[in-house]
Amino acid sequence: MTSVDWVAGKVRFIDQTKLPDQEVYVETTEYRRVGDAIRKLEIRGAPAIGVAAAFAVVLAVRQSHVSSPSAIEKELTRVVGELSATRPTAVNLFACLSRMRASFARLHNAESDLIREGLLQEALAIQREDAEACRIIGEYGATLLSAGSSILTHCNTGALATAGQGTAQSVITTAAKLKKIARVYVDETRPLFQGARLTSWELLKEGIDLTLITDSTAGLVMQQKKVDAVIVGADRIAANGDAANKVGTYPLAILAERHGVPFYIAAPTSTIDRATPSGAAITIEERDPSEVTHVRGIRIAAEGVKVFAPAFDITPAALITAIVTERGILKQPYNVSIAGLAVREGGNHA
Amino acid sequence: MTSVDWVAGKVRFIDQTKLPDQEVYVETTEYRRVGDAIRKLEIRGAPAIGVAAAFAVVLAVRQSHVSSPSAIEKELTRVVGELSATRPTAVNLFACLSRMRASFARLHNAESDLIREGLLQEALAIQREDAEACRIIGEYGATLLSAGSSILTHCNTGALATAGQGTAQSVITTAAKLKKIARVYVDETRPLFQGARLTSWELLKEGIDLTLITDSTAGLVMQQKKVDAVIVGADRIAANGDAANKVGTYPLAILAERHGVPFYIAAPTSTIDRATPSGAAITIEERDPSEVTHVRGIRIAAEGVKVFAPAFDITPAALITAIVTERGILKQPYNVSIAGLAVREGGNHA
Numbered sequence: 001m002t003s004v005d006w007v008a009g010k011v012r013f014i015d016q017t018k019l020p021d022q023e024v025y026v027e028t029t030e031y032r033r034v035g036d037a038i039r040k041l042e043i044r045g046a047p048a049i050g051v052a053a054a055f056a057v058v059l060a061v062r063q064s065h066v067s068s069p070s071a072i073e074k075e076l077t078r079v080v081g082e083l084s085a086t087r088p089t090a091v092n093l094f095a096c097l098s099r100m101r102a103s104f105a106r107l108h109n110a111e112s113d114l115i116r117e118g119l120l121q122e123a124l125a126i127q128r129e130d131a132e133a134c135r136i137i138g139e140y141g142a143t144l145l146s147a148g149s150s151i152l153t154h155c156n157t158g159a160l161a162t163a164g165q166g167t168a169q170s171v172i173t174t175a176a177k178l179k180k181i182a183r184v185y186v187d188e189t190r191p192l193f194q195g196a197r198l199t200s201w202e203l204l205k206e207g208i209d210l211t212l213i214t215d216s217t218a219g220l221v222m223q224q225k226k227v228d229a230v231i232v233g234a235d236r237i238a239a240n241g242d243a244a245n246k247v248g249t250y251p252l253a254i255l256a257e258r259h260g261v262p263f264y265i266a267a268p269t270s271t272i273d274r275a276t277p278s279g280a281a282i283t284i285e286e287r288d289p290s291e292v293t294h295v296r297g298i299r300i301a302a303e304g305v306k307v308f309a310p311a312f313d314i315t316p317a318a319l320i321t322a323i324v325t326e327r328g329i330l331k332q333p334y335n336v337s338i339a340g341l342a343v344r345e346g347g348n349h350a
Numbered sequence: 351m352t353s354v355d356w357v358a359g360k361v362r363f364i365d366q367t368k369l370p371d372q373e374v375y376v377e378t379t380e381y382r383r384v385g386d387a388i389r390k391l392e393i394r395g396a397p398a399i400g401v402a403a404a405f406a407v408v409l410a411v412r413q414s415h416v417s418s419p420s421a422i423e424k425e426l427t428r429v430v431g432e433l434s435a436t437r438p439t440a441v442n443l444f445a446c447l448s449r450m451r452a453s454f455a456r457l458h459n460a461e462s463d464l465i466r467e468g469l470l471q472e473a474l475a476i477q478r479e480d481a482e483a484c485r486i487i488g489e490y491g492a493t494l495l496s497a498g499s500s501i502l503t504h505c506n507t508g509a510l511a512t513a514g515q516g517t518a519q520s521v522i523t524t525a526a527k528l529k530k531i532a533r534v535y536v537d538e539t540r541p542l543f544q545g546a547r548l549t550s551w552e553l554l555k556e557g558i559d560l561t562l563i564t565d566s567t568a569g570l571v572m573q574q575k576k577v578d579a580v581i582v583g584a585d586r587i588a589a590n591g592d593a594a595n596k597v598g599t600y601p602l603a604i605l606a607e608r609h610g611v612p613f614y615i616a617a618p619t620s621t622i623d624r625a626t627p628s629g630a631a632i633t634i635e636e637r638d639p640s641e642v643t644h645v646r647g648i649r650i651a652a653e654g655v656k657v658f659a660p661a662f663d664i665t666p667a668a669l670i671t672a673i674v675t676e677r678g679i680l681k682q683p684y685n686v687s688i689a690g691l692a693v694r695e696g697g698n699h700a
Contacts, residue, residue: 214598258604298645
């Protein structure tokens with residue numbers, strides 16, 4: 001199952017809002033359809049959003065009939081702006097769009113067909129690298145877990161959320177293959193039930209022993225000493241290690257600390273945003289109130305009620321035991337370990 | 351609006367599972383219908399359950415055609431046993447059923463009509479005393495709040511949950527009349543949405559500025575310093591002050607402590623169970639998995655998923671800033687302040 005893919009000149013994605021009841025695949029040549037899908041969470045998960053946006057840029061540039069590099073650049077700038085506005089928090093979106101621009105910059109003297117092909121190759125590279133990062137994250141993360149571990153996770157960080165086998169979920173499935181996983185507690189993840197709908201569906205297919213709980217049952221489960229580690233993903237990690245992730249992550253980190261349970265974040269380095277000094281600088285997206293007041297179009301809440309519906313919260317670096325990336329396991333102090341990544345990266349590119 | 355009442359020989363209650371969309375009142379002379387209502391949460395809220403159970407005993411004794419005191423006692427014992435099995439955690443249920451038995455014990459030499467009338471009077475006294483306790487709890491609790499307070503609450507503790515104006519919610523509405531309430535954050539309270547459906551509905555009618563949030567948004571709201579106090583109810587308070595309340599209360603108490611926010615419990619003394627030494631001795635009810643996997647009959651979760659669905663969790667006494675009762679505000683150490691209540695009670699009855 002591939003969340004988002006390039007198939008014969010089209011972007012193909014699974015509509016995650018319809019899962020697990022219906023497996024509906026959408027194929028489109030319209031970059032705006034991809035943008036809508038990101039906005040509506042038909043495509044979701046920070047890495048998957050980044051890959052989808054890169055493919056959307058390819059679609060846009062193929063759709064346009066301009067041929068001069070400057071006209072292509074103008075089109076690219078417009079489309080990147082449009083796609084950047086779909087969701088504000090996950091940095092992978094911006095990172096992937098930047099890569100597409102940088103790719104164009106390297107190609108800008110080429111013929112238009114070569115530019116278009118070059119952009120496609122860049123998007124495919126982003127996809128491939130994400131899949132590879134997922135695999136390595138799983139291997140690194142699994143080393144953190146002992147045999148018989150009981151894990152708690154939040155939201156969805158599986159294949160659906162990435163171009164590969166997931167981030168936090170890759171740790172779980174990789175560790176499961178090593179017989180390290182006894183049980184997984186899955187937070188249902190209100191308001192959009194990514195845990196109940198997506199993570200449960202994916203883990204059931206993997207044959208992993210999972211137990212679904214409401215988000216606020218996590219306290220009791222930890223109090224009863226049923227959890228050995230909390231592992232979640234991230235949508236943006238600041239230079240100091242503060243991490244934005246699905247709302248409800250911060251309370252889990254506090255609960256984990258209180259109960260002496262390690263709290264791990266698993267994310268590709270593309271989720272790290274060195275330009276954001278700390279969590280305070282991360283914009284938290286607010287979603288439409290109807291996502292809280294309604295379930296499947298049925299109103300649950302009292303009519304006329306005001307809603308605060310942030311999609312994310314910020315977990316301070318101090319609460320994070322380790323950050324598992326495809327370039328190794330980062331430890332405290334994160335400002336140092338994250339800066340260390342940058343130095344190595346600079347070295348590679350020099 | 352009265353959650354449960356005695357009207358012309360019948361128990362009349364509002365079916366809380368249908369709120370806020372439909373205001374359906376049920377009238378019945380069948381005690382089993384009342385027991386079912388408690389089991390299905392048509393009647394819910396620890397104090398309201400207690401009052402309903404007392405009325406159910408009256409119905410049962412009136413329905414039965416036995417007339418000898420010993421036959422009535424046998425019937426009473428059977429019915430009390432049946433009603434006791436409806437829900438295991440809220441102690442008010444057991445306390446009220448004990449009061450009904452004690453009332454019978456005082457009357458057991460009387461004629462059957464007098465016994466029936468005496469039991470009705472006892473149930474009405476329970477109802478009246480609960481309403482009065484709610485009013486006084488509101489007044490005591492309001493003294494704890496400063497002007498312009500922003501409150502966070504969980505589940506429903508209003509008129510629906512009691513025979514009066516509520517417990518924690520009575521504190522909120524009483525303080526609001528004193529212009530002390532700037533804003534109330536209401537946790538939606540999964541899985542049955544008592545916050546979204548019931549508390550929101552009740553507070554909107556009171557004209558209070560309320561904001562609905564998903565349960566796990568409470569962390570962000572506190573992190574953003576938007577909460578001055580957390581006030582919740584309780585279903586059972588142990589002799590040491592540990593308190594069982596709707597699942598999700600314990601994480602709130604931990605969040606409150608972490609953010610330096612006072613955490614108050616408001617409950618009538620009938621919720622205190624001196625026979626339970628600590629929270630570890632409280633039975634936590636587990637509900638049907640379908641309450642988590644389905645919303646309004648529509649399946650949300652992946653098919654075949656296993657669920658852990660506790661209705662309550664336990665907040666350790668150490669996390670509770672004060673317990674507001676109709677007999678005053680209890681403070682740490684609760685084993686002493688709760689024992690003090692018992693001494694005074696003994697004194698009153700002597």
